[in-house]
Amino acid sequence: MSFNKNNPNAVGKIMGYLKQLSTDMGGSEQTRRGQGDEERLYRARGPKYARVPSRPTLSASTTCTSLATSCGSQGTLAPNYAAIPENVSTESSSEDEQDSFEKTRRHFQQLRQISLGNEFKYKMEMEIKSAKDENLRNSVPFVKQLSTDSNKVKTNYAINGDSQPYNAPTTQSLFLWTQVFAALAVSMGSMIVGFSSGYTSPAQSSMNATLIIGKEEIGWIGGIMPLAALAGGILGGPLIEGFGRKLTIIGTAIPFFLGWMLIANANGIAMVLAGRAFCGLSVGVGSLAFPVYLGETIQPEVRGSLGLLPTALGNTGILLAFFAGIKLDWRHLAFLGGALAIPFFLLMLITPETPRWYFTKNRVEDARKALQWLRGKNVNVEKEMRELTRSQAEADLVRGNQFKQLFAVKYIPAVLISLGLMFFQQLSGINAVIFYASTIFESAGSNIDPQLSSVIIGVVNFISTFIATVLIDRLGRKILLYISSVSMILTLVALGSYYYLQNVGVDVKPYGWLPLACLIIYVLGFSIGFGPIPWLMLGEILPSKIRGNAASLATGFNWTCAFIVTKTFPNIIEAIYMHGTVWLFSVICLIGLFFVIFFVPETRGKSLEEIEKKLTGGSVRIRNINGNKHMQNGC
Structure with a gap:
């Protein structure tokens, strides 16, 4: 049979037409340039897939597989199936030609379905690969930036309440x-405060031998310091x-020194009281x-460990x-x-x-230098500077008289918590116990020397x-306050019971x-x-x-409560006896x-900004103001 498009036979017409199409479209320069990429793709994807040329290059010997692929999906992947032999006989009956055409058509439809399925699969694979490549391209600069930043500042661990990296040290020795x-410099002032509190007990006996003082005057030597405090x-x-934390603390050293010099060179009770008043003034400011x-x-x-x-x-x-x-003696002790x-x-200088x-005071550069000194010269302090700036911005929104602001609604919880802690600290009776320790042991009839017990x-x-x-910093503030309260309650109840049994005539000497x-x-x-x-809080x-x-x-x-407790302790004992006084402290x-x-919040590991936001609802007002500004701008 002649394969010519003028052939009246149907199959001959189709095959002749395809031959002419192959002659017209094949052999172009663009097709030849693309064959190198197709061949590389074939080698990379394996023998199962091969890209069919975007423009068909058919000849008289084109197989049915190539025919189906080129007609069904040009420019896509198609499986390489074995070629179907072409019937080249030129003479056959009309029925044989019709059967051959039907078989070819059915086979063509099957291969077309396979080709379309492979095309969809290939497109999906390429989309996934493209997405992965895009993610990789986007992530490489970010990873590179992280690497560069870590090389610049390798010690920038999270601070001020941020979550810390796993196994990262809390602080570094450099800025620790x-x-x-x-x-330690600040705590040296606290040592002088403690020395001032403990001075009267060992100095009292030698002072009585040198100066002519009465019992009432001795009481004022001990009591004038809380009043001055x-x-x-x-103040x-x-x-x-007004003058700053540092300058105020440095200033307390001057009254301390003058007060002790007055006491050491005193020739009468007036100079001793004046010296104690100077020391008490510094005690109050330093506290x-x-x-x-x-x-x-x-x-x-x-902050917890160093704050103590x-x-x-x-x-x-x-x-x-x-x-x-x-x-x-009392002079050399002064x-x-x-x-x-x-x-x-x-040290404070x-x-x-x-x-x-x-x-x-809007001295941002001085703040940066101070923070860099405290954190270390190689530590990045920008994050902490931003937090300080934000905190100060929130504080600047509140205007008006500073003493009236103490009782503003947003500040009331923090102020009341501070006052409550000071109240329960002094009303627990600690100063009464310390000041009257010897008297307590003597009244208890204990067989242990009172002076030794005080030491x-x-x-x-x-x-x-x-x-x-x-x-x-391991257990937190609240846990230690729980332990403190429970231990004081139990011991005061036990001590009050001891005094009660002694008061009713029970022999308590064995105890x-x-x-x-x-x-x-x-x-x-x-x-x-x-x-x-x-x-600390x-x-x-x-x-x-x-x-x-x-x-x-x-x-x-706090000092008012301390003065009230120490002055009224003997009067309370006369009114409700020792056991009633101790039980009152336990209640x-x-x-x-x-x-x-x-009421007391836990502050362990939290920055001052986080604590302030928790107690005052910080930055809410700033967010509202910013939101209003955006709305106005939008309008």
């Missing part, structure tokens, strides 16, 4: 040492806001300035006064107190001002503070060790919780806008426990 130095606490707030300074300079990860250094060195000062008083003010003054105070309690008070330093044991546990519990934590929970004035208010309130401690459970 600078923070330790600042904490009350005045110092009130301290405006001082740390609020020390925790504020540490709270604004130390990172959250170590003032309390620890304060107890060291008390112990130093007790032991030095064994060998030194000279020792004056000598402590000198290293305190020199080296430490920087707090970055937060610089921000309140033992002083040592326990000293050691327990270091225990709190180790635990506070003469109980008062000392109860007071040791009582002081231990107080020193790990309600002793240092209210002062004073610098944590008060918002930056009112921190100075609120700290002044809380400190003044107050129980109320304090519920106060901690329901």
Whole structure:
């Protein structure tokens, strides 16, 4: 049969037409240039797939497979099936030709379906591969940027409340040492505070032998310091806001030194009282300035441990006064107190001002330098600077009288929590127990020497503070306050029961060790919780806008409570006896426990900004203002 398009036979017409089409379209330059890529794709994809040329190149010997593929899906992948032999006979009956045509058509339809399925599969594979390539292209610059940033700053671990990387150290030794130095410098002032508190006990006997003083005058020697501290606490707030934290703390060294020199050179009771008043003034200012300074300079990860250094060195000062008083008389003991003010003054000259105070004065570059000194010269402080800027922006939105702001609705929770902690700290009876320890042991009829018992309690008070330093950043503030409250409640109830049984005539001499044991546990519990934590949280929970004035208010309130407790303790004993007084303190401690459970927040590991937002609902107003601005701009 002749394969010519003019052939009247149907099959001959089709085959002749395809031959002419192959002659017209085949052999172009574009097709020949594309054959190299098709061949490479064939080798890469394997023998099963081959790209059919976008323009068919058919000849008289074209197989049915190529025919089906070129007609069904030009420019796509098609399986390479074995070629179907072509019938080349030129003479056959009409029926044979018709049967051959039907078989060819059916086979063509089958191969077309296969070709379409493979085309869809290939397109899906290429889309997936393209998406993967696109993701890779987008991710490579990001990975490269991360690598570059990590090479620049390898020690930029999360700080100020951010989640930390796994196994990342809390702080680095480089900037940890600078923070330790600042904490020790401030704590030297706290040591003088403790020395001032412990001075009267060892100096009283030698002072009585030198100066002519009465019982009432001795009471004023001990009581004038809390009164002066009350005045110092009130003055301290405006001082740390106006002159700065650092300058105010440095200034406390001068009244300390003058006060001790007046006492050491006193020729009468008036100079002694004047010297004690000067020391009390510095005690009041330092009591609020020390925790504020540490709270604004130390990172959250170590703020608990380093924030307790003032309390620890304060107890060291008390112990130093007790032991030095064994060998030194009251004059030489005063000279020792004056000598402590000198290293305190020199160390504070080296430490920087707090970055937060610089921000309140719009001294951003000074704040950056101070923060860089505290964190280390190789540490990136930009993130912390942004947080300080945001915090100050929120504080600047609040205008008006600063003392009125103390009672603003958003600040009331923080102020009341601070006042509550100070109230329960002093109303737990700790100052009454410390000041009247010898009297308590004498009235208990214990078989242990009262002076020895006082020294033992002083040592326990000293050691327990270091225990709190180790635990506070592991257990948190609230857990230690729970332990402190429960231990004081149990020991005061037991001690009150001892006094009650003694008062009703029960022989308690076989239990003469109980008062000392109860007071040791009582002081231990107080020193790990309600002793240092209210002062630590004073610098944590008060918002930056009112921190100075609120700290002044809380400190003044604390010293007022201390004065009331120490002055009224003998009168309360006369009214409700010793067991009633001790039980009264235990009831107050129980109320304090519920106060901690329901109102005191946990501040461990949180930045000051996070604490402030939690207590005041921070940045809500800023978001509302920004939203209003956007709405106005949109309109």
